[in-house]
Amino acid sequence: MDPNGSEESDSLDWNTEDELEIQETSVSASRIPGQEVNRGSGETSSSSGSSNSKVISHFVGMGFPQIMVVKAIEENGEDNIEAILETLLTYSALENSPREPPPASTDPCSFDSASNSLDDVSDVDSSPGNEGNKDHLSEKDKMLSLLVDMGYLADEALMAIDTCGLDSPIAELTDFMCAAQMAKEADAHFREFSHEDDGDAHLRELFPEDVTSYSHARPRNDYFPRDKKRKLNKDERQKSRRHIRSEKKQTDEDEDMLNLPNPMVGFGLPNEPWPMVHRTLPEDATGPPYFYYENVALTPKGVWSKISRFLYDVEPEFVDSKFFCAAARKRGYIHNLPIHNRCPLLPIPPLTIQKALPSSKKWWPSWDSRTQFNCLLTCIGSAKLTDRIRKALEKWDDEPPPNVQKYVLEECRRWNLVWVGRNKVAPLEPDEMEMLLGYPTDHTRGISRTDRYKALGNSFQVDTVAYHLSVLKDLFPSGINVLSLFSGIGGAEVALHRLGIPLKNVVSVEISETNRNILHSWWEQTNQQGSLVEMADVQQVTAQRVEQWLSSFGGFDLVIGGSPCNNLAGGNRVSRDGLEGKQSSLFFEYIRILDLVRSMMRRYR
């Protein structure tokens, strides 16, 4: 739902000053007086150092103990945000366990395994003062914390302290660590992949009791030197992927795979006597608030099981919108909504091309057997292509030979072309896409044509989503408060509105200004009685803001959104990097915010 994230994220990459400021207050309790003197001075920190610092401060700012954050980064490699977060989240799952700070002795020891990779340079454990001397230890810890806060890796900082001595000038320590960092960077690619799956277990051993409630995490790759991954050539990338695959085979076997249902009907279709599916949600998954997450069904292997794991182990509901409209749209939805007594949106839209676009019937050749469109995409077929097709067909008086038919059909399926004249095909018009996706006519009108295609190609199919959301109507007869993340052109809002569910307060977060404008004008045109709060960046949804919304709205009833699919979708041949991808990693913002809302609402209860 975030078509323009790629463009605008460029300008957002380092636009975090204000947020850091906010976090400064929340972190301050755990920080040592005076350490902010060095923050941002820039002189001492290398680029990798400062990015590392940002990651640490963000995780810490959200309530993870610094020691654990550092450990998680060490375990997973600084590039592997996803794994770091996963490691940290493992402990939030134990939220109800008694809280104990890590034993003091654990602090220095916890770095031991991390420093193993550098043991050949220096023997950390042989240094004096590791045990017994508490004063020295705390001084050492302070220095360690200071250096880590400056952006250096904890194991390197520890080694520098041990090697150069606690009384050494900071400059000497930082010099030492710069050298160590350079040595380590060569190792980074390997560690990025090899530590993906064993990080949790390792941390679990080190912190068997310690748990924390976190409220913020920041899994953006943008903290790191841009496109480090892309520097890998194709062979290397394939090797890496093979490496992941072979590791998975060895470790998780088949449990990592989620099978896509065939037919892709989810937990049941309207007006079909489908055997009623019973599901029991994991205890931790039950609301309030209700949540609803969406993304493409066909992702790289293991992505959906990972998404499911982050969303409290709720099983995804895979649905193809071809059962709801005349176009396919294979999507996975993870939600904690009841699944009984759903009802479809009325009127039921036409399910075939011929009924949806009756004017095309006249020109539709008998050998084009399509009755439904493929997934509506963000791009359309080119004018040159339709021209080539026309020329290929014009050579034949009546029916073209099979090979020409095959070529034309292939292109028609690929680009969802419609017959609009004799030998003449054309891509769908934006308003036709609006209709097929369940939006009001001219919903996206007024912006450039390409932007309309982009926005529509990235949006919900309203009838499908509305069918799932329909259970909310009886639950909230007086209306609902909605937190809508990655709102796009407002598919969720339109669905709820069309269901007749009053929208009391809607907080909509959407990066694209044109999309925000679309939702805004829809809101006004439909005379909404509630209030609409618009935000641009999910990363600016801080604990403070959520708290503010919760206190003024009395809680959210629904948290809904589909995070960017750019790096998951099969159409992306350039950067299909999975959940770690530049845009798709914003998924972690979704769970971050959802968890924030959940934990705060539980606290208020």
Added chain:
DNA sequence: ATTACCATGATAGGGATC
């Protein structure tokens, strides 16, 4: 083997601004 896929990057041209 075939098929489908919420795409990306390079490029060119129109229009506004200086």
Added chain:
DNA sequence: GATCCCTATCATGGTAAT
């Protein structure tokens, strides 16, 4: 006329399921 921004056009090929 030089430059920038916006828009449109086009070619491009990898993954996983069937």
